[in-house]
Amino acid sequence: MLEFMDEGKRSEPVELIAVLVFGFLLKLFAGRNSLTxxxxxxxxxxxYYHMRRILYGTSNFPDTLWFDTYLNYPHGFSITWPPLFDQISAALCIALGQHTKEGVEMTAAFVPVIIGLLAMVVVYYIMRELFDHRIALLASFMTALAPYYLLYTMVAATDHHSLEVLFQLLSLLFMVLAFSRPDKRWLYASAAGVALAALAxxxxxxxxxxxxxxxxxxxxMSLELRQEKPNLNIVSTLLVAFxxxxxxxxxxxxxxxxxxxxLGLAAIFVALAIMLALAHIIAKRSIxxxxxxxxxxxxxxxxxxxxxILGGFFGLEGLIRTGMGYIWGGEMIGKIGEAExxxxxxxxxxxxxxxxxxxxxxxxLAGAAAIVVYMRKEERRMQQSLLLLLIWAVFSIxxxxxxGRFLYISTIFMGMLISILxxxxxxxxxxxxxxxxAKLHRALAAAIILLLVLPTAIDAFNFASNSPPAIAGDWQDSLFWLKENSDPTSHFADxxxxxxxxxMSWWDYGNWILYLSERPxxxxxxxxxxxxAVKFYLAEDEKEATEIMDARGARYVFADFGIAYGKLPSLTEWAxxxxxxxxxxxxxxxQLSAKPKERFFNTTLGKLYLAxxxxxxRFRLIHESSTIMGNVGKSRVMIFQYVPGALLKIHTGRDGNGMALLNMTSNMDRRFVYLNQATWNGDALEVRVPYSTEREHEVxxxxxxxxxxxxxxxxxxxxxxxxxxxxxxxRTIDINF
Structure with a gap:
């Protein structure tokens, strides 16, 4: 392979450290907006929910938050996230003596950065084992650039997916070592088993x-049987690990x-045992x-x-259904973006x-083809390791x-394949x-490297340059306002x-409200x-909306531009x-223009946000954020309070109609008019109104x-x-005409 410089002048550890420093700085740059x-x-x-568990773990270590009454109110919800990421973060906070919310947040914010750097090291050693230092170094550099993994390993990206990828890569590294170094096969197979368990x-x-x-x-095994060289070490190694x-x-x-x-580990272990038996029979009988x-x-x-037929067959049906749900998220199209x-x-x-x-x-794909070429030239033990890398790379794509969510791992393997190419x-x-x-000019070599690295680098730069926190600004301000201006709720820490x-809010915002406002x-x-939530926002009758609010014990409602104009397709898909x-x-x-129709104006969401x-x-505006969305003339985020409302009883002639009108001003000094139509009930017109005429409130x-x-x-x-x-x-207020 091409040598760019005299090997005697090179220091592999120094070069790797330089790449890691670049990765660290890139992760800091990408997450710079999170450091305020x-x-x-x-x-x-x-x-935000990981941080809730990390805070809980820091105070109650080694216990983990498994049931939370602040979710799915008033029923509560059992958490099914495995705990290792949160526990590692909590343990690090304790080790560093951080117990305040601010200290825990600052410490936890750097955990994904550390994990991302470790992933770069693991990629380096995978490629170093299979190829050489230069390919390994470039693959590590490409891992730093991998745009979607960058989003999970930048500062403050406290999500378990960073650790998930690290353990998968570790399992791959130890499997590669198990096949390429047969003298220590069982040691590396055992290490791979530990990594697989950690992944679980x-x-x-x-x-x-x-x-x-x-x-x-x-x-x-098919390849080995085809070559008539079955030694069954592939399956036996995997059996030890699993x-x-x-x-x-x-x-x-x-x-x-x-x-x-x-169940997945057990099913694969059984499947591997069956494969081992099949391969042995086929090889022995020359089938x-x-x-x-x-x-x-x-x-x-x-x-x-x-x-x-057997109604589950020891959980196999559910396992396959769950697995297919992760492999193909087609039923989530229009509902959950990352699962599409x-x-x-x-x-x-x-x-x-x-x-x-x-x-x-x-x-x-060209890099995958290059692996196939290398496999034909390598000795058998390296063929197995190269095949493993090839299978994993293609599988991730x-x-x-x-x-689409799996871009956070597939882009790492794309970086490996591109480095090989x-x-x-x-x-x-x-x-x-x-x-x-003739000799290969370094300028030409540099141009080829630049050409193949450039798409990843451009994406990485775009992601790093345009990654402000989604909550920053109006939502963050609104949540702090709700925390300070609503009655505290009990048992938040326990x-x-x-x-x-x-x-009440759309599900996207639930973790934000819980963590920053400290409300269920x-x-x-x-x-x-x-x-x-879907029924509430799309309800076209206030009675239906209030029944949901009562059943859910909700006192406040969020309506925002994102729900009304960005997430409405998701609401209608769920409904x-x-x-x-x-x-x-x-x-x-x-450009796509969205113009509300009459039916939208009749929904709870339309009445709240647009009117x-x-x-x-029974719903009154109590706060609106500072950013005005020019195309609709409304604040980005609006908070409404659910109240009993005063009942105005209008005594007038039987053939009359009635209404109540109130001139209002919001906390942003925006003038608006509240209007509600009266309806007949017995011998009087009735209209319920949510606002008082006192002026002590912001709205x-x-x-x-x-x-x-x-x-x-x-x-x-x-x-x-x-x-x-x-x-x-x-209360009821009688009004006589």
Missing amino acids: EHGIVFPGYDE YTWQGADVYFGAYLLFAAFG FLALILVLPFRNTPWMSPSF SWKAFPLAILAIFIISLLLSK PLIYDLDTLSQVVFSWLGLNILFS LLTLGQ IFYALDRLKKFQEERG PEEIPEYSV VVANNFQTGIED DEDISSYMALEEYGA DGTGMG HATDPYMVFSVHGDDVKAQMVEVSEEDVLQG
């Missing part, structure tokens, strides 16, 4: 990664968060190698049928093909096609030049008892409570409704209510004062 003068602002959504303690979906090793066993992993997870096999991984993959396929189909396939229609196909990612996938191409070019009596009330939520990012019945969507070139609660008697009336009685062309009006007690106690 007021403390840490976490970038996404799940980070980190992520509930670890089964999907375990399956890659099963594919490797199937392809590897057996040890199975033992290590055994103590928690019946817990909701571990049982899927335990055609083709019988091996055909027998595996037949056994898989029979197992599927048995799982249906990378490509599911012509538009997404075009977006991927004509992007830097699409170019990287193309380069990666296939995972990403099923669910670069030096394979340089090696071939060098030989070609030497055959012509959520075993049911607190006093909850907050109906729906959160675990998609719990989502059915009632099995047609988005076109709520919004008129029109394309203007690259400030006009037409509703307050500027005048008394104007109550109208209308009889044809005869319109009468009275000025009516309504006290805060009238509203909060639901």
